[in-house]
Amino acid sequence: xxxxxxxxxxxxxxxxxxxxxxxxxxxxxxxxxxxxxxxxxxxxxxxxxxxxxxxxxxxxxxxxxxxxxxxxxxxxxxxxxxxxxxxxxxxxxxxxxxxxxxxxxxxxxxxxxxxxxxxxxxxxxxxxxxxxxxxxxxxxxxxxxxxxxxxxxxxxxxxxxxxxxxxxxxxxxxxxxxxxxxxxxxxxxxxxxxxxxxxxxxxxxxxxxxxxxxxxxxxxxxxxxxxxxxxxx
Ligand SMILES: *Cc1c(COP(=O)(O)O)cnc(C)c1O
Numbered sequence: 001x002x003x004x005x006x007x008x009x010x011x012x013x014x015x016x017x018x019x020x021x022x023x024x025x026x027x028x029x030x031x032x033x034x035x036x037x038x039x040x041x042x043x044x045x046x047x048x049x050x051x052x053x054x055x056x057x058x059x060x061x062x063x064x065x066x067x068x069x070x071x072x073x074x075x076x077x078x079x080x081x082x083x084x085x086x087x088x089x090x091x092x093x094x095x096x097x098x099x100x101x102x103x104x105x106x107x108x109x110x111x112x113x114x115x116x117x118x119x120x121x122x123x124x125x126x127x128x129x130x131x132x133x134x135x136x137x138x139x140x141x142x143x144x145x146x147x148x149x150x151x152x153x154x155x156x157x158x159x160x161x162x163x164x165x166x167x168x169x170x171x172x173x174x175x176x177x178x179x180x181x182x183x184x185x186x187x188x189x190x191x192x193x194x195x196x197x198x199x200x201x202x203x204x205x206x207x208x209x210x211x212x213x214x215x216x217x218x219x220x221x222x223x224x225x226x227x228x229x230x231x232x233x
Contacts, residue, residue, distance in 0.1 A: 006044070007051035009225050013208075017219065020212035031212055034081055036204075036222030038063070039229045042070040048225065049075050057102070057220050059084030061093055068097050083164075083220060085138065092116050100124040102164040102201050102220075105140045110152045117157035126164040126201050127152060129186060131179040135168035142186060149190050162199030162217070163187050169206065176210035184215045 013033065021028035036057040037045050045056055045067065056078055058064035068080055081100040088109055094101060095116035104110050105128045117123045127149050130139035140148050145163075153160040163186060167179035180202050187200050203211025203219035211219055223229060 002051050004047060004051070006047040006225070009227075010048060010051045010053060013221055013224050016208060016224075017212060020209040023209075024213045024215075026212065026215075030217055032218040034083075034201075034218055034220045035225050036083065036220050037067070037226065038084075038222065040226045042067050044226055045071060045078075046075065049078060053225075055079045055081060057081040057083045057222075061090045065093060065097060088112055095123060098123070100126075100161075102126040103128045103138075104152060105138065105148075107148055107151050110148075110155055110158060114155035114157040120157070122157050122159040124161050124199075125152065125158050126162050126199055127160070128164045128166075129183055131165045131182045131186075132168040136166065139165060142182070145186055146190070146193070149195060150193075153195055160195065160197065162197040162201060163190075164201035166204075167202075167207070173210055176207040177214055180207070180211050180214040180216070187215075 017031050018028040021031060032055060034055045034057045035048055035053050038059040054077060071078060079099045080097065081102060082094050082098045083102045086094065086101065086103045086109055091109060091112040095113050101123060104125050113123055128139040129145055130136050130141055149160065152158060163183055165183045170176045183202055184200060187197060191197050199218055200216050201218045201220065203216045205221050205224035208219045208221060
């Protein structure tokens, strides 16, 4: 057992996931852990990689590109997930350097990603959904989700894996679960309509238990793994 501080934090987060999965009657192996490393420097990521962590999530493109360049030579097996706001001027670099994108919310952006991914393994994508109404400006509105999801699923160099949401913060378990349940309903509906989705990307440090109870297959955890971030983001 590796007893560095990062490995201890990783074990604690995995234990939280395992306890929530047990409470939900789920197999914890069905919940992938994405380490959200925004604002942390490459040595912090390398320390977590040394404990066995493979999936890392980044929000800010320039910061992410520098970290990927620094870590890829020594850690070619890491998987990089882009989870931040995605405008069209960022798609070329995202298509070139990332394995996953969780924050697709416009068809024009998805089309650019697909064109720019030409000739490589498909980019794995999630559509981000606004499940918190007025409280959030990010994500496609539920009323527009079907059209967007079906169009993204047709793009040749993307593989639509599922849905992602960042609900407005809430303090009680019930209040945390409500928007996550809405995302899960949309996910199940799209699956019933024939889309082969397997990824429900929801849950962060403060609400990962609620997310696992509502069926998350991937939780995005930052501060519980790396400590508090210096700047609020
Ligand atoms: C920062 C961030 C996270 C992780 O948040 P923590 O509260 O630090 O766990 C997850 N998802 C997205 C999209 C983020 O921007």
